[in-house]
Amino acid sequence: MTPRMPWSARLGLALTLLFALLALVGPWIAPYDEARVVGEVWEPFSRAHPLGTDHLGRDMLSRMLYGARRTIGIALAATCLSFVLGTTLGYLAATLGGWVDAVLSRVVDTLMSIPTLIFALVVLAVLPPSVTVLILVMAVLDSTRVFRLARAVAMDVVVLEFVEAARLRGEGLGWIVLREIGPNTLPPLLAEFGMRFCFAILFLSSLSFLGLGIQPPAADWGGMVRDNANAIAFGLPVPLVPAAAIALLTVAVNLVVDWQLRRATAGRGA
Amino acid sequence: MSLLLEIRDLHVEALGEDGRWHEIVGGVSVTLERSRVLGLIGESGAGKSTLGLAALGYARRGVRLARGSIRLDGEELLGAPYERLREIRGRRVTYVAQSAAAAFNPAFRIEDQCIEAAVAHGLMDEAEARAEARRLFAKLRLPDPETFGRRYPHQVSGGQLQRAMTVMALVPRPDLVVFDEPTTALDVTTQIEVLAAIKTAIEGEDLAAIYITHDLALVVQIAHRILVLKDGRAVEEGETSEILERPRQPYTRALVHLRRRFRPERPRPAEPPLLEVRGVEAAYGAVRVLEDVDLALWRGRTVAVVGESGSGKTTLARVVTGLLPPRRGEVRLDGRPLQPSYRRRSRDDLRRIQLVYQMPDVALNPRQTVEEIVGRPLTFYFDVRGTARRRRVEELLDAVELPASFADRYPAELSGGQKQRVAIARALAAEPEVMICDEVTSALDVQVADAVLALLLELQARTGIAYLYITHDLATVKAIADEIVVMLRGRVVESGPKSEVLAPPHHPYTELLLSSVPEMETGWLDRILRRRGHRAAPVAGNAPAEAGRMP
Numbered sequence: 001m002t003p004r005m006p007w008s009a010r011l012g013l014a015l016t017l018l019f020a021l022l023a024l025v026g027p028w029i030a031p032y033d034e035a036r037v038v039g040e041v042w043e044p045f046s047r048a049h050p051l052g053t054d055h056l057g058r059d060m061l062s063r064m065l066y067g068a069r070r071t072i073g074i075a076l077a078a079t080c081l082s083f084v085l086g087t088t089l090g091y092l093a094a095t096l097g098g099w100v101d102a103v104l105s106r107v108v109d110t111l112m113s114i115p116t117l118i119f120a121l122v123v124l125a126v127l128p129p130s131v132t133v134l135i136l137v138m139a140v141l142d143s144t145r146v147f148r149l150a151r152a153v154a155m156d157v158v159v160l161e162f163v164e165a166a167r168l169r170g171e172g173l174g175w176i177v178l179r180e181i182g183p184n185t186l187p188p189l190l191a192e193f194g195m196r197f198c199f200a201i202l203f204l205s206s207l208s209f210l211g212l213g214i215q216p217p218a219a220d221w222g223g224m225v226r227d228n229a230n231a232i233a234f235g236l237p238v239p240l241v242p243a244a245a246i247a248l249l250t251v252a253v254n255l256v257v258d259w260q261l262r263r264a265t266a267g268r269g270a
Numbered sequence: 271m272s273l274l275l276e277i278r279d280l281h282v283e284a285l286g287e288d289g290r291w292h293e294i295v296g297g298v299s300v301t302l303e304r305s306r307v308l309g310l311i312g313e314s315g316a317g318k319s320t321l322g323l324a325a326l327g328y329a330r331r332g333v334r335l336a337r338g339s340i341r342l343d344g345e346e347l348l349g350a351p352y353e354r355l356r357e358i359r360g361r362r363v364t365y366v367a368q369s370a371a372a373a374f375n376p377a378f379r380i381e382d383q384c385i386e387a388a389v390a391h392g393l394m395d396e397a398e399a400r401a402e403a404r405r406l407f408a409k410l411r412l413p414d415p416e417t418f419g420r421r422y423p424h425q426v427s428g429g430q431l432q433r434a435m436t437v438m439a440l441v442p443r444p445d446l447v448v449f450d451e452p453t454t455a456l457d458v459t460t461q462i463e464v465l466a467a468i469k470t471a472i473e474g475e476d477l478a479a480i481y482i483t484h485d486l487a488l489v490v491q492i493a494h495r496i497l498v499l500k501d502g503r504a505v506e507e508g509e510t511s512e513i514l515e516r517p518r519q520p521y522t523r524a525l526v527h528l529r530r531r532f533r534p535e536r537p538r539p540a541e542p543p544l545l546e547v548r549g550v551e552a553a554y555g556a557v558r559v560l561e562d563v564d565l566a567l568w569r570g571r572t573v574a575v576v577g578e579s580g581s582g583k584t585t586l587a588r589v590v591t592g593l594l595p596p597r598r599g600e601v602r603l604d605g606r607p608l609q610p611s612y613r614r615r616s617r618d619d620l621r622r623i624q625l626v627y628q629m630p631d632v633a634l635n636p637r638q639t640v641e642e643i644v645g646r647p648l649t650f651y652f653d654v655r656g657t658a659r660r661r662r663v664e665e666l667l668d669a670v671e672l673p674a675s676f677a678d679r680y681p682a683e684l685s686g687g688q689k690q691r692v693a694i695a696r697a698l699a700a701e702p703e704v705m706i707c708d709e710v711t712s713a714l715d716v717q718v719a720d721a722v723l724a725l726l727l728e729l730q731a732r733t734g735i736a737y738l739y740i741t742h743d744l745a746t747v748k749a750i751a752d753e754i755v756v757m758l759r760g761r762v763v764e765s766g767p768k769s770e771v772l773a774p775p776h777h778p779y780t781e782l783l784l785s786s787v788p789e790m791e792t793g794w795l796d797r798i799l800r801r802r803g804h805r806a807a808p809v810a811g812n813a814p815a816e817a818g819r820m821p
Contacts, residue, residue: 161633168591168612169650169700170620183637 012255026065081139086146094154194257280338309493381419550599577757630689687718
């Protein structure tokens with residue numbers, strides 16, 4: 001780590017770590033079970049229910065804590081998987097070119113031509129609802145975007161002379177992708193990761209709302225916003241709690257990513 | 271003679287990445303009288319352009335004119351109100367930029383752009399300005415001066431566009447013109463034409479000029495006085511002849527003595543050639559770029575491939591390395607034909623031919639340290655690892671005259687010349703028999719380039735490596751080649767030992783190339799112009815350079 005870390009990065013890192021910690025220990029420190037009805041509908045903040053209760057009278061704090069693990073875990077897993085898939089294929093397409101590139105690109109174009117949400121709906125309706133399936137579907141759909149970006153940035157690097165020099169040396173595909181192209185395409189991909197992670201959280205909540213994501217009564221933040229959306233009409237702050245959590249997490253992750261991005265680009269000069 | 275421009279003790283500062291102002295020009299003074307030309311010379315980063323722009327009272331973004339005084343005809347420009355500067359710029363002081371291609375708006379006709387300043391300033395009405403522009407088109411020997419201006423910038427050659435830009439600067443009849451490296455982006459043969467055009471343009475017009483360049487041999491053809499800049503300071507100033515004959519500062523002396531390097535050619539060894547190119551024809555898609563090219567390179571010798579941009583020099587290198595498999599013909603190494611594509615060549619064949627690129631900035635992976643860059647061929651070809659590898663890397667760095675501590679640096683922490691040395695070290699690490707040098711010095715400053723050339727010669731003497739040296743610069747060729755191959759439009763027009771190719775009788779194209787290398791003496795340009803095209807005024811202003819390209 002660099003000795004001087006900007007305050008924005010410190011803040012982002014602290015918040016990200018806090019969220020990670022809550023995701024880890026959440027279920028153990030939650031005062032109630034996430035599914036138990038413990039009070040009236042939409043009770044205000046009180047000592048017994050620090051964040052009030054939801055539209056069925058369940059404790060909001062407990063549901064937030066349970067939801068943290070699910071929301072962050074699934075979104076993170078799906079994003080990581082989509083990046084592994086997308087960048088690997090994108091680099092391969094850019095490096096090998098020719099028919100490999102043509103086939104991969106057309107497959108991705110086909111996938112992207114179908115609206116993501118509808119595609120997910122169809123697939124999830126057919127497949128048995130489980131967290132694994134959910135992660136896989138999200139990852140595959142998202143990897144098309146990552147593929148396009150990875151391929152585009154790698155294309156710019158592949159034509160540079162140091163890559164040509166490596167080819168002329170006789171280097172294999174692995175070295176060229178991992179050592180020559182990979183490190184030089186990291187910054188834009190890193191920035192994309194922060195954004196894709198946030199999109200994944202939102203996508204997950206859309207799916208949950210449609211009944212294809214997290215299955216009730218299990219809690220996730222996106223679903224909680226939806227469940228309690230009507231409370232806004234009565235001037236109640238309940239849906240703002242999970243919404244704020246999503247926003248805060250998004251900002252925190254992006255602060256960290258921005259800092260990494262600056263570090264990654266600093267060594268390259270003007 | 272009346273004083274036109276007087277810059278006194280000028281300090282210019284640039285905003286650094288750390289948010290502070292750093293001095294880039296420190297206390298330079300310049301005086302310039304009417305009808306005189308001042309040459310500003312120095313390496314990149316010496317502050318030449320900054321100083322040239324300061325004559326317009328202008329500083330680039332992120333740069334400020336901090337202290338001192340800039341007087342034009344007695345009027346102070348430093349700190350003058352913006353409105354006043356606008357009246358002066360484009361009317362009394364004009365500017366000719368390095369890249370005309372980037373300076374012209376591609377969407378407007380040339381003449382419309384040339385008269386814009388004069389009309390906008392209300393100096394002439396449109397008809398007068400057009401007449402003036404056409405007069406200057408003719409004077410600068412542009413073809414069909416009456417209609418030339420109706421063309422768009424992309425419809426004329428680079429040399430013509432650069433001359434058109436000079437017209438643009440001259441139409442408002444300024445008192446002072448700043449030429450900022452106006453010929454640097456051009457081919458050698460075109461460069462001379464543009465320089466000659468600028469010289470004639472200045473002569474009859476009663477104006478003063480500042481001519482900025484990094485090439486001393488060019489500036490002595492045109493300037494009365496020369497100011498040598500180094501690291502933002504004036505190191506020497508004097509009359510041109512004085513600077514040439516009696517340079518006082520070590521830096522100036524080094525500049526003057528550049529280009530005088532010459533190595534006598536060595537005879538061909540009595541053995542079969544190491545590398546042979548036979549009847550090669552190559553194409554990019556439908557475009558044929560090489561036709562029936564032959565070339566032979568002996569162990570420990572240097573063959574220079576010379577030609578202008580577009581002559582197929584670099585394509586030849588791509589064929590030899592296997593990046594572009596030829597349509598016809600073959601490349602032989604040690605009498606054995608090589609696979610046309612590098613993909614099918616053995617690791618050892620790849621090792622024996624190494625390529626050093628023109629632009630060291632993109633030839634080194636910015637995310638690897640020098641140790642990784644230079645060490646990789648060691649691991650890859652010879653399986654040298656760990657401390658043994660580190661030791662070898664340090665030896666190689668020493669061979670290219672870099673300190674061992676550079677092993678831990680990243681390319682971004684090196685200068686252009688240092689990067690090129692690292693690239694050479696990487697090639698050496700493979701212990702090749704043939705090194706292809708593709709314009710390896712053309713992206714470097716003259717002095718740095720000269721040092722790299724000296725290094726290449728020294729390495730050859732020590733390791734017996736053979737060079738295939740690709741360049742457009744005949745001065746370099748004289749310095750290092752044993753044999754010369756002259757290329758024009760994908761064909762070899764002349765080849766043989768250096769003494770034969772450089773001695774008359776020449777192929778007309780070799781003659782043109784040879785006579786385009788500026789020599790370090792004042793009367794050279796006039797002499798060469800008298801000898802060449804100017805003996806008969808070219809028909810419809812067709813410049814000899816363009817005429818010379820016709821086969």
